[in-house]
């Protein structure tokens with residue numbers, strides 16, 4: 202699935218050599234600190250300063266250790282030796298104390314900074330997601346990339362810690378290496394050589410683990426979705442009444458087992474590489490110690506220098522170990538971070554490339570030769586459609602399932618852009634309009650409307666109150682039938698509509714739909730799109746909506762999508778779609794009178810079960826009523 206779009210990137214990751222990985226580490230460290238810099242310069246500056254001072258103190262301590270050992274192992278009476286060693290011992294103690302304090306500072310700042318970096322990274326993903334074109338979701342791989350970016354943002358919490366650990370290890374390596382080189386120039390290159398195989402193995406293991414995680418992303422998303430579907434309150438009754446629990450759990454476990462297999466394979470592969478690296482490094486370390494013994498035993502190095510070298514070797518070994526380990530950690534985190542930044546690029550690629558014209562409420566929306574195909578689909582959802590809708594007019598779109606009604610409504614609302622042909626608002630192509638300004642002129646009641654876990658008021662205003670405040674909210678609520686819902690709520694408009702949250706209340710499906718319509722009525726928009734707006738409403742509530750619709754349409758162009766053909770009598774014109782093409786167009790009376798037409802066929806089918814003859818079933822045209 203994902204790999205179609207992302208295959209090249211995966212190949213690029215597989216092709217990364219250990220050398221190029223090592224070269225990437227500085228860039229990753231810089232990236233980590235740059236992320237932190239954007240959030241909290243003072244903390245990053247404090248971190249870096251503490252790190253440098255700590256490294257200098259580390260080197261001073263090591264030099265003092267050498268001095269102390271030389272003084273203690275040197276010739277002369279013990280009293281003189283202690284007197285000579287005392288200043289060095291004082292330096293060792295002071296450096297150790299100061300480094301301990303700096304260590305605490307570094308840990309505290311890191312703990313404080315890391316979660317904020319992660320949050321900032323998450324916010325960047327959210328911003329990019331919201332800014333992208335709606336059609337981005339229909340592109341193969343987009344959702345997986347989004348998921349990978351989320352994981353990248355999550356692991357950002359580690360990156361500063363890892364980067365600063367790497368810097369700390371590097372800094373203490375520099376100090377200890379200096380001391381070691383002074384003691385004997387042969388020791389340092391040998392030690393580096395000994396650490397190298399383990400370094401290579403660690404980076405290989407990190408790469409194996411990352412690739413396995415990356416390959417499992419689709420399965421992890423399936424599991425997350427299954428968890429979500431099983432948990433969701435909205436599905437809880439169906440999980441029980443349809444006795445689906447075991448079936449869904451079995452699916453969850455099946456995917457889990459698949460993940461286990463791939464992660465076991467990756468772990469074994471990583472372990473094999475690590476064992477080879479550790480064995481090679483073990484041999485290298487033995488060589489280093491052998492060399493040192495040889496140097497001391499052949500008099501090429503004095504005994505006090507040998508003692509000091511033992512300390513320096515220990516310190517350099519720890520630093521090299523740290524560099525290898527933290528470097529591998531940082532590299533792995535960096536790869537996740539690459540996913541994060543690559544998603545920001547991808548989402549950036551889906552950022553609207555439209556014009557900047559700001560449209561007023563449209564007088565006419567016209568469609569010419571409109572063709573549209575979803576990115577992942579080979580079929581055209583709309584094929585050379587032409588129509589128009591004027592302000593003050595209700596245009597109904599009817600047709601069988603999958604005929605293209607919702608897609609057309611989304612194109613009229615500028616949510617998608619045509620592949621061919623055009624959608625024009627007062628003659629201006631939607632491609633040339635500023636999308637946000639365009640959407641401010643659009644109110645949509647989609648088939649699957651959102652049930653925002655917000656207050657009733659916010660559910661209607663959508664966080665965009667008009668100057669009339671609650672008066673406008675209540676007016677919209679009355680027109681949609683949501684007024685009765687509000688009146689029954691414990692805290693009226695201020696009631697939180699999320700029963701899972703403290704003090705919240707829950708609404709029925711139809712009550713939620715009334716709110717969804719109220720929010721569209723409340724919005725001061727020039728185009729109103731109603732996609733099956735009354736599917737969950739009782740007959741009285743539905744009647745009220747259609748009775749009020751004409752008054753609502755006075756200042757707007759209204760597009761109504763519905764399968765309930767009785768309701769389309771309210772429309773001025775009806776367009777019948779089939780397989781994305783316009784099959785018929787006319788008034789309700791014209792289409793019902795056309796006995797050979799598709800509309801009449803659907804109309805007859807709908808009335809067949811009521812036993813009412815088709816012509817007699819024709820509803821009276823709604824007369825305009827003022828809004829309450």
Ligand SMILES: Nc1ncnc2c1ncn2[C@@H]1O[C@H](COP(=O)(O)OP(=O)(O)OP(=O)(O)O)[C@@H](O)[C@H]1O
Pocket residue numbers: 339575576577578582600601602603604605606607608609
């Ligand atoms: N996100 C999508 N990706 C790919 N194809 C899609 C997508 N959404 C819809 N389609 C396809 O586009 C065609 C038109 O779908 P659309 O939702 O516009 O139909 P509709 O007339 O509104 O159907 P319904 O009456 O069932 O709501 C269908 O063939 C559908 O399978």
